[in-house]
Amino acid sequence: MSDHQELWDLLDDFEFCMATTHDGETMRSRPMAPRVDKEAGVIRFLVENAAPMAVQLQQDQDVLLAFIAPTDRNFISISGTATISQDRGLIKQLWNKAADAWFVGGPENASVVAVTVSPSYAEFWDGTSSTIKTMWEMAKARAKDRKPDLTERKKIQM
Template sequence: MSKTDTPQEKLWHLIKDMKFAMFTHRHADGKLHAHPLTTQNRAIDEKGMLYFFVSKATELGQRVQADGNVGLSYGDPGKDTWVSITGTATVSEDRALKERLFNPMVKAWFPGGLEDPNLELIEVHIDHAEYWDIHESKMTQLLKMATAAVTGTPPTMGDHKELNMG
């Protein structure tokens, strides 16, 4: 993160190419459930929100209305970048926001477009984010792990930081 990057900009830099998040929420029976969802943002605004279209035919919107505490996980194994986000989810009825975010890929799931009776928008206010961003090659990582195994000193690889989204 450069000195000029805000936490939102750093977070967006990490997840912008990882379009899919595992969206974890609490089910009615108290257990955690996760769903793969497509992030609809083109950036993260100053409010620190992420957006997801979901179907009213599922219970996801009902679940976040009952308990808005959610977790989002993003991962890019090829780049060794991992992001964990906790936030508060709500169902948005903001028509202008839906219009701004709706795109042809969303239409594949909601053929009725913005008028589709199953279309629902969930917004997640980011409360906390943590990331692991490994810059070393796989060979260097293996060498560091082997050295750590011999020396008993855990390896240091890449960046691991928490972002204050306040």
């Protein structure tokens, strides 16, 4: 399996991520519910058009998405560019029950927009090793006074 395929397969397991944008001289992160589109090679989510994130992305399209699954020891960091769309068809496609809870008025609500992130770089740590292997690595690390090797780290130019 290629590194690209492994990355997209790992992304299926994440319900949430932290999306970081530039806010003037600082950076801001907020939790998002990503919708992964493997075939298009993008990650999408819905936001209010007037939300700080949408405003920030109109000024600077650079975005960082951080996915964390500590129980599986899987971590993904994706850098990319984001575009904002008011396409009602796309918004309807992304709409689900969780969106009903967050956004008033359904997918036809004019204040909801779709954000599409096109990845340019990804880094991930796949910690799918067994508990026994993890314990073994921890013991080896302690005996040799080094850090344990619990995950496989990969970098991908997208």
